[in-house]
Amino acid sequence: xxxxxxxxxxxxxxxxxxxxxxxxNGGGLDDPRLAIFWxxxxxxxxxxxxxxxxxxxxxxxxxxxxxxxxNPTETAQATAHLIFGGVIDRFPTVRFVLAHxxxxxxxxxxxxxHGVEVIPELGILTRPLKDYLRSFYFDSCVHDPALVRxxxxxxxxxVVVGTDYPFDMGDLEPRSTLVASGLxxxxxxxxxxxxxxxTGTNLPA
Amino acid sequence: xxxxxxxxxxxxxxxxxxxxxxxxNGGGLDDPRLAIFWxxxxxxxxxxxxxxxxxxxxxxxxxxxxxxxxNPTETAQATAHLIFGGVIDRFPTVRFVLAHxxxxxxxxxxxxxHGVEVIPELGILTRPLKDYLRSFYFDSCVHDPALVRxxxxxxxxxVVVGTDYPFDMGDLEPRSTLVASGLxxxxxxxxxxxxxxxTGTNLPA
Numbered sequence: 001x002x003x004x005x006x007x008x009x010x011x012x013x014x015x016x017x018x019x020x021x022x023x024x025n026g027g028g029l030d031d032p033r034l035a036i037f038w039x040x041x042x043x044x045x046x047x048x049x050x051x052x053x054x055x056x057x058x059x060x061x062x063x064x065x066x067x068x069x070x071n072p073t074e075t076a077q078a079t080a081h082l083i084f085g086g087v088i089d090r091f092p093t094v095r096f097v098l099a100h101x102x103x104x105x106x107x108x109x110x111x112x113x114h115g116v117e118v119i120p121e122l123g124i125l126t127r128p129l130k131d132y133l134r135s136f137y138f139d140s141c142v143h144d145p146a147l148v149r150x151x152x153x154x155x156x157x158x159v160v161v162g163t164d165y166p167f168d169m170g171d172l173e174p175r176s177t178l179v180a181s182g183l184x185x186x187x188x189x190x191x192x193x194x195x196x197x198x199t200g201t202n203l204p205a
Numbered sequence: 206x207x208x209x210x211x212x213x214x215x216x217x218x219x220x221x222x223x224x225x226x227x228x229x230n231g232g233g234l235d236d237p238r239l240a241i242f243w244x245x246x247x248x249x250x251x252x253x254x255x256x257x258x259x260x261x262x263x264x265x266x267x268x269x270x271x272x273x274x275x276n277p278t279e280t281a282q283a284t285a286h287l288i289f290g291g292v293i294d295r296f297p298t299v300r301f302v303l304a305h306x307x308x309x310x311x312x313x314x315x316x317x318x319h320g321v322e323v324i325p326e327l328g329i330l331t332r333p334l335k336d337y338l339r340s341f342y343f344d345s346c347v348h349d350p351a352l353v354r355x356x357x358x359x360x361x362x363x364v365v366v367g368t369d370y371p372f373d374m375g376d377l378e379p380r381s382t383l384v385a386s387g388l389x390x391x392x393x394x395x396x397x398x399x400x401x402x403x404t405g406t407n408l409p410a
Contacts, residue, residue: 028264057262059233059282063289064327068320072313073278077264084268100316107312108277110349111305111374115273118373122269144315146359154351168323169316 003040010044017046017097021053022078029078030085038091047137047196049097050078067169075103080112083132084124096135097160101142106151109133133157140191141171145180152187159191208245215249222251222302226258227283234283235290243296252342252401254302255283272374280308285317288337289329301340302365306347311356314338338362345396346376350385357392364396 009015018041024031029050041048055070075098082088082096098105113129116122125132139162140148151157161178164170171177178188214220223246229236234255246253260275280303287293287301303310318334321327330337344367345353356362366383369375376382383393 023264026263028267030267055262056264057260057278057282058231059228059261059279059286062233062235063285063329064320064324065282065285065289067324068317069278069281069285069309069313072309072316073262073274074264076274076309077262077270080268080270080274081264084270104274104277104281104309104312107309107349107352108274110347110352111277112273114348114374114376115269119269119272124268142315143319144312146355147312147315150351150355169319171319 003037006037006040006044006046010046015046017049019049019051022050022074023053023056026056028081028085030081030087034087035090038087038094042091042094045093047095047097049099050075051099052078052103072100072103075099076105076108079103079105079136082135083129084122086124088132088135089126092135094135095137097137097139099139099141099162100164101140101147101151101159101162102136102138102157105136106138106147106155106157109155130156137195140174140177143171143177145177145182148178148181149183152181152183152191158195160195161192208242211242211245211249211251215251220251222254224254224256227255227279228258228261231261233286233290235286235292239292240295243292243299247296247299250298252300252302254304255280256304257283257308277305277308280304281310281313284308284310284341287340288334289327291329293337293340294331297340299340300342302342302344304344304346304367305369306345306352306356306364306367307341307343307362310341311343311352311360311362314360335361342400345379345382348376348382350382350387353383353386354388357386357388357396363400365400366397 006018052071052074055066055074060066060070116125116129137158137160138151139160141162141164151159161174163174211223257276257279260271260279265271265275321330321334342363342365343356344365346367346369356364366379368379383396
């Protein structure tokens with residue numbers, strides 16, 4: 001049903017992409033039943049925006065931690081499920097855009113890279129971890145300009161503009177964040193447009 | 206019982222600190238029943254090392270994610286519970302050492318800082334967020350030299366050496382990691398000894 005709805009939304013209504021949550025009723029994005037959906041996404045060639053669902057971790061129930069910790073963690077879980085669960089291997093042309101700068105993903109890449117080297121269970125990857133990261137775009141809504149710079153220059157990630165508008169946890173001055181990151185004009189231009197256009201992301205006419 | 210055991214371990218056996226997990230049977234470190242334990246820690250003036258417990262999030266059950274995502278998240282939850290739950294306010298002299306560079310804490314500080322500004326529920330803090338961070342030491346076991354540099358120079362965090370020895374996810378060449386971070390000799394010396402000694406951390410004679 002989701003695949004058919006996507007065909008209708010893109011083919012008939014002309015939408016330029018689709019959003020999914022980081023989990024579906026507690027199931028990960030690596031659920032084999034989603035294969036028909038990813039196949040349709042690949043055929044339609046539209047980007048997938050991933051937004052966190054409410055964390056299932058009971059320790060997030062206080063102090064707004066469902067947002068402050070749960071949301072960024074949810075996005076990292078979804079990214080890991082797509083990479084380690086073989087979804088990227090099966091659908092290498094699908095482009096995923098991650099909310100909130102990928103959540104905690106950028107912070108975890110060093111740990112994941114070490115894990116791939118030493119944990120036999122993670123030998124399921126068919127390519128180097130950084131190859132898989134080419135399937136992802138990280139938005140700039142991280143409230144930490146230095147991290148945006150690290151994501152571009154040291155982690156080599158593809159960053160695009162993010163605002164999380166109209167939510168209170170959004171970044172309503174994304175240009176200020178980008179300028180404060182210390183990136184140069186060429187890098188800012190890539191974030192502001194080139195990263196998405198270079199890979200042919202469909203936008204509504 | 207834990208408080209009495211700590212008195213015995215430090216007073217009689219001469220141990221220099223104590224380790225706790227990031228949660229106690231699903232309860233956070235902000236549990237009011239732990240107040241007597243924190244009070245004893247403060248009186249004995251020993252550092253508390255916090256190590257992740259197994260994540261309660263069912264989405265971590267595959268691909269070793271209980272370690273790759275769950276562990277760093279657990280540490281961030283514990284840090285948040287101590288800060289937002291009032292433990293640091295009540296026991297401001299207690300020093301906490303966080304495993305794995307504080308887990309995802311350094312990545313989340315921008316988001317937490319924004320949250321404190323816009324979410325009324327988080328008005329419980331009595332001081333600026335960065336004041337609370339003086340109660341924490343972040344170890345260097347993060348498998349990402351650039352992040353160590355950001356933690357010191359841009360986030361202003363107190364970093365100490367971490368190895369996670371003897372585990373496979375450890376960093377058995379911590380000096381190499383620190384040198385690769387690009388920090389200068391003065392900064393490296395602070396990480397390697399001065400940060401802990403400057404605040405009078407007790408070490409076994």
